[in-house]
Amino acid sequence: MWLQLIKPYRIVEPGGRPTMHEPGEMLAVKNKDEAKKLIRDGFALDVAGGQGSTPEGCGVAVRGPLDRTPHWIEALDLGCQSVKGIDELPYAVTILWHPKYPPNCLQLMATFKTMRAYAWDLAVPIKSYAKLTGDIGTEADRAKTLALIHDLRIPYYNTHLLFVKRNDITKALVHTWRKELSGGGDECLAFMRALYTIKPLILALPVDAVQHRAA
Amino acid sequence: MLVVGDPVEGATRRIPYATCDEGGRDAKTRLGTLSPWQRTLYLDADTRVRADVRAGFEILADGWDVVTVPSKCHGSDWLWHVGGEERAATESEMGGRLLTLGGGVLWWDRNERTAALWAAWRAEWARWQGQDQGALMRACVANPCRIWLLSRAWNGGPCIEHRFGAARARR
Numbered sequence: 001m002w003l004q005l006i007k008p009y010r011i012v013e014p015g016g017r018p019t020m021h022e023p024g025e026m027l028a029v030k031n032k033d034e035a036k037k038l039i040r041d042g043f044a045l046d047v048a049g050g051q052g053s054t055p056e057g058c059g060v061a062v063r064g065p066l067d068r069t070p071h072w073i074e075a076l077d078l079g080c081q082s083v084k085g086i087d088e089l090p091y092a093v094t095i096l097w098h099p100k101y102p103p104n105c106l107q108l109m110a111t112f113k114t115m116r117a118y119a120w121d122l123a124v125p126i127k128s129y130a131k132l133t134g135d136i137g138t139e140a141d142r143a144k145t146l147a148l149i150h151d152l153r154i155p156y157y158n159t160h161l162l163f164v165k166r167n168d169i170t171k172a173l174v175h176t177w178r179k180e181l182s183g184g185g186d187e188c189l190a191f192m193r194a195l196y197t198i199k200p201l202i203l204a205l206p207v208d209a210v211q212h213r214a215a
Numbered sequence: 216m217l218v219v220g221d222p223v224e225g226a227t228r229r230i231p232y233a234t235c236d237e238g239g240r241d242a243k244t245r246l247g248t249l250s251p252w253q254r255t256l257y258l259d260a261d262t263r264v265r266a267d268v269r270a271g272f273e274i275l276a277d278g279w280d281v282v283t284v285p286s287k288c289h290g291s292d293w294l295w296h297v298g299g300e301e302r303a304a305t306e307s308e309m310g311g312r313l314l315t316l317g318g319g320v321l322w323w324d325r326n327e328r329t330a331a332l333w334a335a336w337r338a339e340w341a342r343w344q345g346q347d348q349g350a351l352m353r354a355c356v357a358n359p360c361r362i363w364l365l366s367r368a369w370n371g372g373p374c375i376e377h378r379f380g381a382a383r384a385r386r
Contacts, residue, residue, distance in 0.1 A: 110311030119359045126285065126314070132366050151270045153368045155285065199278050201359040206289050206314045 001035045002075035003027045003044035004105045006211075024102035024211030026071030047075050047105035055116045057092030062099055072105055086181075087174040089166045098160040107209040111163050114203065121170050121200035123163040125209035126155045127188065137186035145189045149196045156188045157195070161210050173198045219249055240347045243318070244340045247333020252325070259319035259377065266374035271322035271365070280329050280360040282322040284370035286315040286348060297349040301342070305349045309356060316362075318351045319377055320370040332358040 009021050021027065027044065029035040038044040059079030066082045073080045081090055089096070093115050097103070111123050134142060134152030146152050164170050176197055180190035195202065218226040219242045230249055232242045239260070242249070246257055254275045256268055271282040288295055293312045294302045306312055323329045335358045339350035355362070371377035 106311050107313075110309060110313060113310050114313070114356055118357060126364070129285070129287070129289070129367070150273050151365065153366045153374070155364055155366055196277070196363075199361050201361060203356070203359070204285065204314050204362070204364055206312065208290060 001029050001032065002047050002071065003029050003035055003038055004047050004072060004075075004102075005044050006104070007043045009038070009043050026075060026102075028071075045104070045106050047072060047109075055093070055112045058095070058112050058116075059091035059093075060095045060097050061088060061090055062097055064099065066099065070099070070102070072102055076105060076109070085178065087171070087178050089164055089170065089174070092166055094164050094166065096162040096164055101158075101160050102211045103161050104209050104211060107205060111203070111205060111209070115163055115165055119201055120203045121165050121167060122173070123203040123205055124157040124159070125161055125205040126207050127158040129155065129207060132156065133189065133192060137189045141185040141189050144185075145193055148193050155204075156192055157204075158207075158210055159187050159191050169198060169200045173200055217250065217252075217255075219243075219246070236344065238346070240340060240344075244333075244337040244347060244350070247323075247325075247330060247337070250325070254322065254324050257321045257323075258375070261378045262319060262370075263376040263378070264374075265376055266369075268322075268375070271369075274363050275322055275324045278361065279363040280324050280326060281332070281362045282365060283362065284317045284320055284365050284367060286317045287367060287371065288315055288348070294349050294352075297346045298343060301345060301349050305353055308353060313352065313356060315348055315352045316355060317370045318347050320375050328358070328360045332360050 003026070005021055005023050005025050005027060007023060010018050011021060012018050026047070029038065035044075035046070039046055059081070060073050061081060061083040063083060063086065066080075069080050079091060083090065086096060093112060095103070095108070114120065115123060132152065133145065133154050133156045136156065137145070142152060164174070173194055177191055177194035180193050181187060216226045217228045217230065219230045220232045220239060222229060228251070243257070246255070254272055256271055258264070274282045289312075294305060294315060297305070332354055335354035336347070336351055339353045340347050342350070366372070368374045371379070
């Protein structure tokens with residue numbers, strides 16, 4: 001049974017050596033009672049059990065090279081391929097994922113299902129509830145963004161994890177995002193400008209849709 | 216400025232409304248049809264405006280349907296103020312704890328997407344007739360709109376102060 005840790009957890013290996021495992025890591029737990037205890041005590045999530053099957057046509061596009069398929073993708077039985085650019089959308093609903101941070105698998109499944117059930121074009125987690133658009137990038141980049149979006153006292157999105165439905169609107173969005181990025185500058189500010197320009201149906205996700213600790 | 220219900224000093228228009236519930240949510244969840252304007256800013260009675268709110272209207276004019284603020288109730292505080300049965304049903308129906316929006320400060324443009332959202336909000340609120348935030352979340356998820364998010368500065372911060380619950384406490 002695959003579990004995803006949501007708190008640090010120490011496991012004593014067969015040789016007696018303790019190993020610390022971090023939030024976001026996947027654990028293959030063979031003992032059902034042990035798995036149930038981890039879930040009950042709030043250490044882990046059952047990434048596939050109780051969530052039903054993975055919605056058809058959903059897969060992960062990994063930004064950059066990938067040595068091996070991450071456990072969470074295997075556990076959820078998702079398609080996976082490496083892409084070179086942010087404008088490649090190989091699936092009907094693509095998770096455009098930067099492999100630095102693992103997603104929260106329960107949020108991921110809920111989001112996939114919401115995307116398939118309703119007309120949302122994309123879903124993206126908010127990066128932070130405290131750090132705002134006006135707190136990132138260079139002064140010039142912020143000024144360029146402010147000129148378009150009116151107010152920088154707004155949350156910005158975590159571009160490490162985008163759920164993108166493939167359609168003309170999202171194709172325009174990723175094209176505009178790439179264009180905004182071509183002159184350099186902050187990726188998140190470029191995304192905010194592209195978002196404001198294209199105006200897709202965007203479902204904002206909570207910050208914890210992404211595990212906070214780097215994989 | 217339009218006020219629904221009790222008279223308020225400074226209001227230019229008033230819609231009399233017999234209060235059906237303590238929090239005024241019966242009237243609030245009908246605002247999609249009660250508002251006479253193309254673009255409206257709704258404010259809870261316990262908010263105080265401290266900044267120029269035209270930014271929200273400018274964003275609507277640029278083509279967004281709704282401008283609002285994420286709720287501060289997330290993580291272990293997710294919908295903490297909503298009844299247990301409604302909270303459990305919301306989590307179950309959504310398949311998880313999706314983002315909740317604060318319903319106390321809300322700019323919206325009148326169009327077919329927001330009309331559907333308001334109708335769904337009303338219907339979802341009617342299921343339990345308690346707090347309105349869980350109902351707003353369920354309605355939002357099932358009725359996609361172009362939603363532009365502002366920060367807490369605009370709902371409980373320096374731009375729009377929110378004295379949560381103060382209006383009810385003074386009644």
